[in-house]
Amino acid sequence: MPNINILYLPIGRKTFDLESGEIYRKESQIFLEEQCSNVYAPDNILTSVENMNDFLNRIPKDKIDIIIYQSITFADAEFIHKVVNSFSQPVIVWSVREPVVGQRLMLNSLTGGNSTCHALRSYKRFYHFVFGNPDEKNVLKQLESYFRTEEQVKKISQLTIGVIGEHPPGFYFCSTNESKLKSKTGVNIHKIDLLDSLNKCLHISEKESLPIISEIENQIVGVDIGADEVKKFAKFATYIKSYIEKNNVNALAIRNWPEFFTEFGAAAGDTSISYFTENGIPSANESDIHGALSMYILQEIGEGPPFLGDLVHLNDENNSVTFWHDGAGAFSLANPKTGAVAGVHPNRKLGLSMDFGLKSGEVTIARFSEINNEGDYQLLIMKGEALDTPQQFTGTSVEVRLENNAKNIVSSLMKKGFEPHYALVYADVAEEVAKIGERLGLEVIRYY
Numbered sequence: 001m002p003n004i005n006i007l008y009l010p011i012g013r014k015t016f017d018l019e020s021g022e023i024y025r026k027e028s029q030i031f032l033e034e035q036c037s038n039v040y041a042p043d044n045i046l047t048s049v050e051n052m053n054d055f056l057n058r059i060p061k062d063k064i065d066i067i068i069y070q071s072i073t074f075a076d077a078e079f080i081h082k083v084v085n086s087f088s089q090p091v092i093v094w095s096v097r098e099p100v101v102g103q104r105l106m107l108n109s110l111t112g113g114n115s116t117c118h119a120l121r122s123y124k125r126f127y128h129f130v131f132g133n134p135d136e137k138n139v140l141k142q143l144e145s146y147f148r149t150e151e152q153v154k155k156i157s158q159l160t161i162g163v164i165g166e167h168p169p170g171f172y173f174c175s176t177n178e179s180k181l182k183s184k185t186g187v188n189i190h191k192i193d194l195l196d197s198l199n200k201c202l203h204i205s206e207k208e209s210l211p212i213i214s215e216i217e218n219q220i221v222g223v224d225i226g227a228d229e230v231k232k233f234a235k236f237a238t239y240i241k242s243y244i245e246k247n248n249v250n251a252l253a254i255r256n257w258p259e260f261f262t263e264f265g266a267a268a269g270d271t272s273i274s275y276f277t278e279n280g281i282p283s284a285n286e287s288d289i290h291g292a293l294s295m296y297i298l299q300e301i302g303e304g305p306p307f308l309g310d311l312v313h314l315n316d317e318n319n320s321v322t323f324w325h326d327g328a329g330a331f332s333l334a335n336p337k338t339g340a341v342a343g344v345h346p347n348r349k350l351g352l353s354m355d356f357g358l359k360s361g362e363v364t365i366a367r368f369s370e371i372n373n374e375g376d377y378q379l380l381i382m383k384g385e386a387l388d389t390p391q392q393f394t395g396t397s398v399e400v401r402l403e404n405n406a407k408n409i410v411s412s413l414m415k416k417g418f419e420p421h422y423a424l425v426y427a428d429v430a431e432e433v434a435k436i437g438e439r440l441g442l443e444v445i446r447y448y
Contacts, residue, residue, distance in 0.1 A: 001037060002151040004065040008032055008041040009052065009083065016073035017106035020099045021045055024072055027134040028094070032068065036147060040064070045072050049082055056086055066150045070094040071112030077119040084123050090439065091127040092146055093117050096134075126439065149435045152300055156436075157186025159296060162244055165194030165255030167287040173370070173419040174253070174288040180375030185440060187293060190247060192240075194255055198264050201239035209234035212241075216275065219331040220352075221339040229266035229351040236268045237275050244281065252276055252283035253292040256328070257348075267345040267353040273328040274340075274354050277305050284308050284421070285325055294368045294423035301432045302425035305330035307358060310420050313392065313399075314410050320384075320401040321410065322392050323365075323422055327353030329396035333426070335359045335388070346394040357391030358398035365400070365424045366433050371443075379437035380418055382409065383430050383448040400424070403448045416445070 010025040012018055025045055032039045040059050046052040069080060069091050083091070095113030099106050113129060120127040128146055132139035167174035178189045212234045213225050224230060244252070256269025273283040282295035285308060295306040307330065309323030326347065331340035334356040343355025365382040384400040392399060402409055430448055437444040 001035065002147040003037050004147055004151050004154060005038040005063050006032055006036050006040065007059060007064045007067045007087070007089070008039055008070070009067065010042070010045045010070045010072050011052070011075045011079050011112070012045040012047055012073035013075055014047050016108060017099070018045055018047070018073070020106055021072040024096045024134065025070070028068075028070060031134050031140065031143075035144060038063075046079075049078050052079060053082065056082070061087060064089050065154055066146070067091045068094060069116060070096070071109045071116060072096065072107065074108035074112040074115070077115055080116045080119050084120070084125055090150070091120060091125060092130060092143070093120070093127055094130045097132065126441070145435065148432070149439055152297070152432075152436050153439050155300055156293075156297065156440075159186070159251060159293070160188045160190050160247070160249050161251045161253055161289055161292050162190045162192050162247070162249035163253045163287055163289060164192045164197060164240070165259065165287055168255060168257060171286050171288075173421075174286050174291070176289040176370065177373050177375060180373075181289075184375060184377060185293070189289065190249055192243065194259055195263065197239060197243070198236065198259065201236045204235045204238050206231060209238040212237050212275070216331075219278070219340060220354075221341045223342040223352065227351060229268070232264060232266040233268040233271045233275075233352050236264075237272050240272065240276075250281065251292045251296045252281055253287045253289045254283055254285065255287045256285050261345070261348045261350055265350065267327060267348065267350045270327040270345065270354065271352045274330055278330040278332060280305075282306055283328075285328055286421075288419075288421050290368045290370060290419065291421040291423060294366050297368065297433060297436060298364065298366055298423050298425035298429070301429040301436075302364065302427035304426050305333060306423050306425045307333055307396070307398065308421055308423050309397065311410070311413070311422055312397070314406060315399070316407055318387070318399070318401055319406045320387060320399050321406055322397055322399045323424065324393050324395055324397035326395045327355060329354050329356070329358065333358045335391075338391075343394070354396050355394060356396060357389070358386060358396065359426070360386050360388035361426045362386075362428050363400060363424045363426055364429045364433060365422050367418060367422050368442075369418055377440075378443040378445055379433070379440075380413075380422075380445050381430050381433050381437075381448065383428065386424075386426070398424070409447045412447070
């Protein structure tokens with residue numbers, strides 16, 4: 001059941017057949033109460049603006065996530081005018097069918113919905129339109145889809161991304177305009193000092209970090225739990241785990257180099273990215289804030305750990321591309337033939353780092369992308385199949401056969417100037433991701 005609160009407004013005029021309309025109202029309310037955690041609804045059809053105002057004045061505005069404005073009968077725009085002046089939430093306009101065709105127009109609900117949609121467009125308010133009766137499967141499917149989208153948008157609005165260290169020099173795409181991002185999505189940014197974290201984590205005892213050591217011992221193939229680099233990772237992860245729990249952080253963007261190598265002597269940044277992503281805290285390399293947001297969206301919809309990688313290879317023959325990163329990837333994403341193999345960083349030659357190819361399966365690829373620093377964003381979506389091919393590059397990588405022409409897609413990505421980090425999840429959730437983008441007012445760019 002989606003965790004959203006609905007304001008249900010059944011609207012009608014007394015000049016129409018309210019007896020028939022009341023049947024629709026009761027059926028609709030029963031459905032809504034079965035589908036959502038809380039429904040604010042009147043006891044009868046609201047037949048005047050004054051009647052509706054009395055009801056609206058009893059509603060806690062800050063508790064509402066979405067408004068169902070049901071044109072039980074025709075009603076002019078005076079009703080919706082009052083609603084949009086009182087509430088900022090998105091609106092679902094719902095028209096029902098005529099009870100009888102061939103005699104008097106009993107409800108004229110469709111015209112009422114048409115009038116309402118026109119008004120909402122004029123007000124530049126986000127809305128959906130649904131047509132049909134509450135017992136129609138297609139109607140229920142549409143509403144359920146909108147509710148799930150709204151639930152995800154609500155989660156995004158409550159998201160806090162912990163940014164551990166500024167992005168490396170020159171990785172400008174990993175930063176964000178915090179106020180613009182919050183205005184568009186509601187996302188909060190919580191800054192965490194990297195060097196301070198590296199210093200403080202060294203005071204954590206091996207006993208305190210033992211639970212994480214025990215966890216990875218059963219998850220990583222060939223890990224040497226006695227190695228100094230592994231102990232350092234466990235201390236850092238223990239410190240960060242406690243910190244993010246205290247500060248309600250839901251995702252991470254980590255500056256995984258160079259300080260982990262130069263100051264800490266271990267590839268603990270990459271392993272932390274792997275560990276936290278595996279445990280439901282999607283974590284992005286190089287303090288990529290929008291990368292972390294992209295991962296979070298895919299995780300919540302796809303219900304599994306995401307992966308974030310560079311686009312590093314194009315294979316025309318396979319119509320595929322390869323996504324790679326330097327040793328970061330959730331353990332359960334490893335190809336089951338090898339498991340999540342322990343390794344060293346491919347460039348710095350320090351451990352602990354991941355070294356495996358990802359598993360095969362259907363994937364959705366996405367990127368929450370900043371068009372400019374003025375708060376304009378777009379959402380990239382691709383679909384494909386992760387192939388069961390040998391590991392292509394040292395580190396973590398996956399070869400994906402794209403749904404459309406890979407060469408053309410790569411050329412288009414470069415022409416449009418997308419950032420070089422792409423998130424993917426093992427699920428076909430492209431349409432669900434697109435609906436979130438549309439709901440957030442993003443330009444949605446589909447390559448499928």
